[in-house]
Amino acid sequence: xxxxxxxxxxxxxxxxxxxxxxxxxxxxxxxxxxxxxxxxxxxxxxxxxxxxxxxxxxxxxxxxxxxxxxxxxxxxxxxxxxxxxxxxxxxxxxxxxxxxxxxxxxxxxxxxxxxxxxxxxxxxxxxxxxxxxxxxxxxxxxxxxxxxxxxxxxxxxxxxxxxxxxxxxxxxxxxxxxxxxxxxxxxxxxxxxxxxxxxxxxxxxxxxxxxxxxxxxxxxxxxxxxxxxxxxxxxxxxxxxxxxxxxxxxxxxxxxxxxxxxxxxxxxxxxxxxxxxxxxxxxxxxxxxxxxx
Amino acid sequence: xxxxxxxxxxxxxxxxxxxxxxxxxxxxxxxxxxxxxxxxxxxxxxxxxxxxxxxxxxxxxxxxxxxxxxxxxxxxxxxxxxxxxxxxxxxxxxxxxxxxxxxxxxxxxxxxxxxxxxxxxxxxxxxxxxxxxxxxxxxxxxxxxxxxxxxxxxxxxxxxxxxxxxxxxxxxxxxxxxxxxxxxxxxxxxxxxxxxxxxxxxxxxxxxxxxxxxxxxxxxxxxxxxxxxxxxxxxxxxxxxxxxxxxxxxxxxxxxxxxxxxxxxxxxxxxxxxxxxxxxxxxxxxxxxxxxxxxxxxxxxxxxxxxxxxxxxxxxxxxxxxxxxxxxxxxxxxxxxxxxxxxxxxxxxxxxxxxxxxxxxxxxxxxxxxxxxxxxxxxxxxxxxxxxxxxxxxxxxxxxxxxxxxxxxxxx
Numbered sequence: 172x173x174x175x176x177x178x179x180x181x182x183x184x185x186x187x188x189x190x191x192x193x194x195x196x197x198x199x200x201x202x203x204x205x206x207x208x209x210x211x212x213x214x215x216x217x218x219x220x221x222x223x224x225x226x227x228x229x230x231x232x233x234x235x236x237x238x239x240x241x242x243x244x245x246x247x248x249x250x251x252x253x254x255x256x257x258x259x260x261x262x263x264x265x266x267x268x269x270x271x272x273x274x275x276x277x278x279x280x281x282x283x284x285x286x287x288x289x290x291x292x293x294x295x296x297x298x299x300x301x302x303x304x305x306x307x308x309x310x311x312x313x314x315x316x317x318x319x320x321x322x323x324x325x326x327x328x329x330x331x332x333x334x335x336x337x338x339x340x341x342x343x344x345x346x347x348x349x350x351x352x353x354x355x356x357x358x359x360x361x362x363x364x365x366x367x368x369x370x371x372x373x374x375x376x377x378x379x380x381x382x383x384x385x386x387x388x389x390x391x392x393x394x395x396x397x398x399x400x401x402x403x404x405x406x407x408x409x410x411x412x413x414x415x416x417x418x419x420x421x422x423x424x425x426x427x428x429x430x431x432x433x434x435x436x437x438x439x440x441x442x443x444x445x446x447x448x449x450x451x452x453x454x455x456x457x458x459x460x461x462x463x464x
Numbered sequence: 465x466x467x468x469x470x471x472x473x474x475x476x477x478x479x480x481x482x483x484x485x486x487x488x489x490x491x492x493x494x495x496x497x498x499x500x501x502x503x504x505x506x507x508x509x510x511x512x513x514x515x516x517x518x519x520x521x522x523x524x525x526x527x528x529x530x531x532x533x534x535x536x537x538x539x540x541x542x543x544x545x546x547x548x549x550x551x552x553x554x555x556x557x558x559x560x561x562x563x564x565x566x567x568x569x570x571x572x573x574x575x576x577x578x579x580x581x582x583x584x585x586x587x588x589x590x591x592x593x594x595x596x597x598x599x600x601x602x603x604x605x606x607x608x609x610x611x612x613x614x615x616x617x618x619x620x621x622x623x624x625x626x627x628x629x630x631x632x633x634x635x636x637x638x639x640x641x642x643x644x645x646x647x648x649x650x651x652x653x654x655x656x657x658x659x660x661x662x663x664x665x666x667x668x669x670x671x672x673x674x675x676x677x678x679x680x681x682x683x684x685x686x687x688x689x690x691x692x693x694x695x696x697x698x699x700x701x702x703x704x705x706x707x708x709x710x711x712x713x714x715x716x717x718x719x720x721x722x723x724x725x726x727x728x729x730x731x732x733x734x735x736x737x738x739x740x741x742x743x744x745x746x747x748x749x750x751x752x753x754x755x756x757x758x759x760x761x762x763x764x765x766x767x768x769x770x771x772x773x774x775x776x777x778x779x780x781x782x783x784x785x786x787x788x789x790x791x792x793x794x795x796x797x798x799x800x801x802x803x804x805x806x807x808x809x810x811x812x813x814x815x816x817x818x819x820x821x822x823x824x825x826x827x828x829x830x831x832x833x834x835x836x837x838x839x840x841x842x843x844x845x846x847x848x849x850x851x852x853x854x855x856x857x858x859x860x861x862x863x864x865x866x867x868x869x870x871x872x873x874x875x876x
Contacts, residue, residue, distance in 0.1 A: 206751070300505060311502035351589050352596040355558075355575035362576060366754055379585065382578030383556070386746075401746070403579070 178242060180205050180339060180370045181226065181256075186236035188221050188394075195221040196232070197394040203339065208361060208371045210381040210402075213391035214414055219374045220263075222391065223341045226372065227260040228253035257338030261328045261345065267316040274299045274312045277331050302330040321348045329357065340364060342373035346380050358384050378407055392416050478514075481506055485514050489524065489541055490570070494602035496529065496536035515539055540602050541570060546609040547598065548847065550839030551590055552657055554616040555579060555632065555684060558586060560593050561836035562601060563844060567668065569837060571597050583638050591647060610843030611644050612653040614660040614835050616685070621702030624654040628703075630720040631685075653843060658687025658705060659696055660838030661828070665791045666691055667841050669829035676787045679828070680707070681835075682774055682803070683794035684733040684749055690785055697785075710777045727777050731770055739766060749795060756799050767799050768806045775810035782815055782823055793828030800827060 179202035188196040196218045203209060203226075211219045224230045225238075228247040237244055240256050247253050253260070267276045274292075277299050285291040299312055303326075310323050319327065325348065332340050345361070346354045362384055365371055375381050381388060382402060390398035390413040398405075398413040481504075488503050489495060495503065501511045515537075518524040522542055529538040547570065552559040556579060561572040573593060577586060590613075598605050617635060620627035629636035641652040662679030665671045671679070675694040681687045688705040690697040697704045708728040709721050716725025729735065733749040740747060743762055744755075756763035778790060790811065796803045808825040815823065828834060 296505065300503070311499045313502055350596055351575065351592040352573055352600065355573045355593065358576045359574050362750075366750060379578055379581070383576040386748075 179203055179239070180241065181258075182239040182242075183225075184237045184239070186225065186232045186238065188218075188225060188230050188232055195230075195394050196225070199236075199394075199396055201389065201396065201399070203370050203372060205338070205370050206365055206368045207386045208365050208373065208384050210385035210388045211372060211374045211391060212376065212378070212381060212388060212410060212414060213397075217391040217414075218394040219391055220343060221394075223260065223262075223343055223372065223374060226253065226258055226339070226341055227262075228258075254335065254337075257335075258341065259332035259335060259337035259339070260341035261332055261343060263343045263347070267324060267327070269315070269317045272313045272315055273310055273319075273327065276316055277302070277327070277334065281334075298334065299330075302333045303327075325349055326353065326357070329360070337369065339370040339372070342371065344374055344376070346375060346377060354380065378410060381410075382407070390414055481510060482514055482517075485511065486518070486523070489539055490568075494538050494540045494600070496531050496538050498531070498536060500539060538602065541568065545607065546847070547601070547603060547607050548609055548840045548843040549594055549597075549611045550660070550836040550841070550843060551594070551611065551613045552616075552660070552835035552839060553586060553590070553613065553632075553635075554657065554835075558590055558593070559833065559836040560590065560597060561833075561840045562597050563837070563840035565844065567841065567844070569840075570601055572833065572836060573597060574833075580633050583635055583640070587640065587643055591643060594644075594648070605648060608648050608650050609847040610651050610653070611648060612655055612660070612839035612843035612846075613640055613644070614655040614657040614839045614842075615640075616657045616687070616835075618703045618706050619654055619656045621698055627701065628721050630722065633720075651843075651846065653846060655839060655842060656687065656689075656702065656705075657681070657835040659689040659698065660836075660842060661687075661793050661834040662689025662691060662791070662838065663696060663841055664830060664834035664838035665793065665828050666694075666696075668837065669834060670791045670826045671789055674789050676785070677789040677791060678705075678778065678781055678785065678787045679791045679793065680774060680778055681794040682731065682770065682792060682796040683832075684731075685728045686731050686774055686777075686794075688778070688781065690781065690787070692785060705781075707774075707777050707781060710780070712773065712777065727773065730773055736766055736770070753795050753798055756802060764802060767796060767802050770796060771803045771806040772810050775807040776814065778807075779811055779814035782811065787823060788821065790823055790825045791828050792825060793831045793834055795832060797827050797831035 181203040183199050183201045186196060186199045187194060199222065211222060213219050221230055225232055226247065228250045231248060232238070238247060239245065245256070247256065247258075268279060271279070274296050278295050283291045283295045283298070285294070296312055303310055303312070310319065310327060316324065325345065329342070329345060342361070345357050349357060358380060361371060361373070365384075373385075385402050388398075388400050388402055388405060388410060389396060390410060392414065397416065398410070400409070484504050485500065485506065488500060497508065497511050497515060500506075500515070501508045504511070506514075515524055515526065519526055525540050525542045526537050529536055546565055548563050550561040550563065557574055557576055559572065559574045562570045564570055575589065575593065594611070595605065598608065615626055615632055615635060617632035618627045619625070624641060625637055625639065626632055626635045640654050644652045658679065658681040661681050662671075665679050666674070666677070671677045671691070675691065677691050679689045679691070686708040688707045690705050708731070709719065709723060709726045711723065711725050712727050712730060713725035717729045718724055719726035719729045721728075737747050737749065737752060740752065740762055747755075752763050752766065756767045782790070790807075792804060792807060804825055804827055811823055811825065830837060
C-alpha cells in the first residue's frame with residue numbers, strides 16, 4: 172500500500188473546463204492518492220463541483236488538458252467510464268425514485284439477477300443490509316424513499332457508493348443538512364474508508380469537519396487552485412483568506428488571475444457568482460463580498 | 465434469510481436470532497417491530513415472538529407508538545431508570561457514551577475533531593451530541609443522572625480544570641462544567657482520560673476483580689491510571705500517573721508541558737511518523753498502526769521500540785506501587801502481541817528478577833473507547849441514586865460487558 176501511495180491514482184495535468192465564454196476550471200494540476208482524504212473548499216462558483224464532475228465523467232475537460240489513471244493517460248467521457256475506473260460519486264441532493272423502496276433505489280440501474288435472470292430480491296436485501304450496517308444506519312430496507320429524512324437519504328447515497336467496492340469516492344457536501352450525531356457517523360465512516368486504502372475527495376464548507384479528517388486541502392477560487400496544503404501545515408485563517416482571495420502572500424496565483432484577465436471577464440464571473448449565491452446562507456457571502464475588492 | 469446461517473439445531477438458530485435481535489436494538493436504540501424485522505431480516509412473526517420472550521426476561525421494554533400514521537410497537541432495551549453520560553475529549557476526537565444503572569452501554573458515538581479544536585465549539589457539539597443520543601434512546605433528558613467529561617490532559621481535581629497549559633492547547637484554566645450543568649441540571653465532573661480508561665478496565669474490562677493494577681494508555685502521548693486497593697490513585701492535585709511527563713532524555717526536545725525530554729516527546733504522532741518520512745512518505749499514527757498490523761517491518765520496529773520506551777518508565781511505577789497487573793490500552797494496544805510482548809519482556813528485565821509474582825501484562829478490553837465508558841461509569845458511581853442501589857460488586861461470573869452479543873444477565 173505504501174509504495175502505491177507515492178504514485179497518484181488519478182492525475183490532472185492542465186485541466187480546464189469551459190462553458191461557452193465561462194471558464195469553470197482553469198489549468199488545474201492536481202493529483203489524487205490512495206488512502207488519502209482530499210478536501211475541496213472554495214466560494215460558490217469556484218469550480219468545486221465542476222472538479223468533481225470531471226472525475227465523475229459528467230463534464231469534459233478542454234482538449235489541452237490530460238488525465239492519467241495509475242500513470243496511464245485516459246479519458247473520462249461518461250459516468251460508465253468513470254465507474255469502470257473505480258470512481259463512485261455522491262452528489263448534493265441526490266435524486267431517488269420516490270415510488271420505490273430503499274433496496275430498489277440502492278440497486279437502481281444495476282439490479283442483481285439470479286441464474287434465471289430473475290430479480291434476486293433476497294440477495295439484494297442481504298447486500299443492502301451489509302452496506303447500511305457499514306454506515307450504521309437503522310433505515311428500513313422496505314421503507315419508501317419518500318418517508319426518509321434528509322439525513323437518512325444522505326446516508327443512503329453514501330451507502331450506495333459502497334456496492335461496487337470503488338477505489339475512489341467523490342462526496343459533494345456529505346455533512347450538509349446532517350445532525351451532529353449523523354455527522355459523527357459520516358466522518359468516522361470516511362476515516363474508515365481511508366484506512367481501507369480508498370482515495371476520497373470531498374467538498375465541504377464546514378471547516379471544522381474539513382480539518383477533522385482531511386489529509387490535504389485544496390482551495391479553489393474562480394476556477395483556479397488558490398492554495399494546496401497539508402492539513403497539518405495550515406490554519407483556518409489561511410484557508411479562509413484563500414477562499415476569499417485576500418491573502419497576498421499565499422495567493423500569488425490569485426493576484427496573477429486578476430492582472431491577466433480582462434475586466435469584462437471579471438464581471439461575468441461575478442454575475443455567475445451572484446446567480447449561484449442566491450440560495451446560499453448570508454454569512455458565507457458576507458465575508459466574500461466584503462473582501463472581494 | 466436466517467436459515468442461511470450455519471446452525472446445528474433449532475436451539476442454536478434461535479440463540480443466533482436472539483443475539484442478532486439484541487445487538488440490533490442495542491445499536492440503534494428504539495426501533496419498532498417492523499423496523500426490527502427489516503433491519504435483521506427475520507420474519508415479523510419471529511421478531512414478535514422473540515421480543516415477547518425478551519420482555520418476559522426483563523431485557524426489552526415495549527410501548528405503543530405511531531410510525532407513518534400507523535400504530536406500531538416500539539422496542540427499547542429495558543433500562544434501569546437513569547442514564548449517565550461519559551464524554552471523552554481528546555486531541556483529535558470527541559466520544560460519547562450513554563450507560564444505564566446495569567452498566568450496559570446504551571449508545572456510543574465518535575466525532576473526529578480538528579487538531580487544536582476550540583473549547584466553545586467543541587463543547588457546543590458535545591451538548592448537541594448528548595441531546596441527540598438521549599433522544600435516539602427514546603428517553604427524556606431529565607433521565608440523565610450525571611455527566612462526566614474526561615480530557616486527554618492533566619486535570620486539577622480541586623478546580624476541575626485542565627491543569628497544565630500546552631497539552632490540550634487552549635483548554636487550560638477554562639470552566640468546562642458550567643454549560644453542561646446549566647442545560648442538563650445534573651452534577652458534572654471533569655477527569656483525566658487515562659484515569660477513566662483505567663476505571664473502565666477495572667469495572668468492565670481486562671482488570672475486573674484485580675485491586676492493584678496500573679493502566680497505561682499508549683497513543684499519541686502516554687498516560688496512566690494506578691489503582692491501589694481498588695481505588696484510583698489521583699494524588700493531591702489529581703496529576704498522579706502522568707507518566708508521559710517523566711523525563712527519559714535530559715537533552716531531548718522541549719515538551720508541550722514546558723519540561724525537557726519527557727516520554728511524550730518520543731511517543732507522539734509527529735515524532736513517530738517523521739521517523740518513517742524517508743521510506744514511507746507522509747502518514748498518520750493510524751496508518752502506522754495499520755501497516756504494523758499488516759506486517760510492514762519499519763512500522764513494526766517503531767511499535768516495539770515505543771513499547772520498550774514506555775515499559776521502562778512503567779517499570780519505575782511498578783517498583784513504587786507493586787501492582788498485580790499492567791493493562792495496556794490506546795492505539796498501540798491495537799497491535800496486540802507486537803506491543804505487549806516487548807513490554808512484558810522489558811518489565812521482567814527491569815523488575816526484581818526473582819519476584820514471587822511476576823507482573824502480568826494484558827491488552828485492554830476496549831483499547832480505544834474505554835475513556836468514554838469509564839467516564840460514564842464514574843458519573844454513575846458518583847450519582848446519589850447509586851447509594852441506594854446495590855453496591856456495584858464485580859464478580860467475573862455476573863459482570864455484564866457492553867460488547868457481549870447475547871442478552872445480559874441481570875445481576876440483581
